[in-house]
Amino acid sequence: MSTEAPAIKMDELIKRLFHLSKKPLIDLLNALYDDPLDETAQVDYGSTEFIHDDLVKSIADTFINISFGKTIYRYHIEFQTTYDKNIVIRMFRYGFEKAKETLDLTDLTRPVEMEFPNPRIIFVEENEKIPDTLQLKIKIPKQETLLYQVPVLKYWLYDAWQLYHQKMYLLLPLQVFKLRKYLKTKGKMDEVAYQRLVRTAEETIRAIGQALEEGKVTLEDAGEMNAILVNIMAYLYGQYGDYRKIDQEVKEMIKTFYNPKLVEEGKIEGKIEDICKFMKRRFSADPGEVREKIQRVASLELLDSLMEELFAANTLEEARAIIDHGIARALQ
Numbered sequence: 001m002s003t004e005a006p007a008i009k010m011d012e013l014i015k016r017l018f019h020l021s022k023k024p025l026i027d028l029l030n031a032l033y034d035d036p037l038d039e040t041a042q043v044d045y046g047s048t049e050f051i052h053d054d055l056v057k058s059i060a061d062t063f064i065n066i067s068f069g070k071t072i073y074r075y076h077i078e079f080q081t082t083y084d085k086n087i088v089i090r091m092f093r094y095g096f097e098k099a100k101e102t103l104d105l106t107d108l109t110r111p112v113e114m115e116f117p118n119p120r121i122i123f124v125e126e127n128e129k130i131p132d133t134l135q136l137k138i139k140i141p142k143q144e145t146l147l148y149q150v151p152v153l154k155y156w157l158y159d160a161w162q163l164y165h166q167k168m169y170l171l172l173p174l175q176v177f178k179l180r181k182y183l184k185t186k187g188k189m190d191e192v193a194y195q196r197l198v199r200t201a202e203e204t205i206r207a208i209g210q211a212l213e214e215g216k217v218t219l220e221d222a223g224e225m226n227a228i229l230v231n232i233m234a235y236l237y238g239q240y241g242d243y244r245k246i247d248q249e250v251k252e253m254i255k256t257f258y259n260p261k262l263v264e265e266g267k268i269e270g271k272i273e274d275i276c277k278f279m280k281r282r283f284s285a286d287p288g289e290v291r292e293k294i295q296r297v298a299s300l301e302l303l304d305s306l307m308e309e310l311f312a313a314n315t316l317e318e319a320r321a322i323i324d325h326g327i328a329r330a331l332q
């Protein structure tokens with residue numbers, strides 16, 4: 001049994017959330033920016049690391065480029081668990097570095113145009129001093145003043161079902177983190193905090209389950225969201241309780257809230273879908289017929305191997321033979 005409290009890296013958890021399937025991401029972007037994106041959009045994650053002229057490295061949270069129709073939408077999203085008054089300066093700097101990547105310097109007789117990504121910041125923990133918009137005024141003598149503005153999402157104002165109905169369900173696993181402020185004040189996991197944590201987790205799990213039932217997230221998405229939720233719960237337990245005593249309790253919650261089999265099933269379903277799409281695109285095969293056969297293969301490893309072999313097939317007959325051979329291996 002582990003006796004040490006687990007560490008938590010929020011930036012890694014956020015990155016995992018933003019790499020769920022396309023629909024929850026598109027819904028979140030539309031909610032944050034009031035844009036008209038749909039799932040036909042192409043998603044590209046921009047680099048978040050910058051090496052400055054003084055060789056100092058900076059790391060932003062999330063840059064996303066969306067190609068939709070003839071338009072490219074560029075987004076910059078930062079997360080803060082607590083209020084850092086310098087964050088607007090850092091966001092401007094990150095945006096500036098990202099804008100440099102798309103500069104057109106071919107004609108210096110005309111003004112060089114810099115396009116910053118559209119910024120948003122999400123504050124997780126309650127703080128009444130946080131404004132609705134962060135602003136940075138840039139003044140240059142005898143020139144017009146530039147006002148850089150970052151709209152704020154005050155996450156602590158939303159419960160699980162508000163996030164769900166406003167199509168920000170991608171952020172559901174962060175709900176339990178809102179309890180940290182209370183825990184920091186008390187200094188320990190008391191009964192009140194424990195009951196609030198359990199209620200919040202249960203509501204969040206129900207909302208994730210509803211999203212799964214309604215097709216907003218995939219099986220794999222739901223498993224990943226539940227896993228992140230449990231990561232944060234374990235962190236809160238470890239920081240503010242006796243981790244030696246509650247380690248087993250956390251494990252029981254993992255069994256209750258997060259079924260690893262759910263993730264495995266989601267990955268298998270995703271791989272089957274990939275194979276069906278490949279067969280239709282490459283050989284004009286009937287996806288329904290292909291699915292009926294390969295859904296008998298319940299191993300992700302075998303499906304991966306099958307996909308690799310199908311890449312080498314030159315005809316539909318060869319592909320069918322590969323699938324039949326793969327099914328035979330699976331049934332051995």
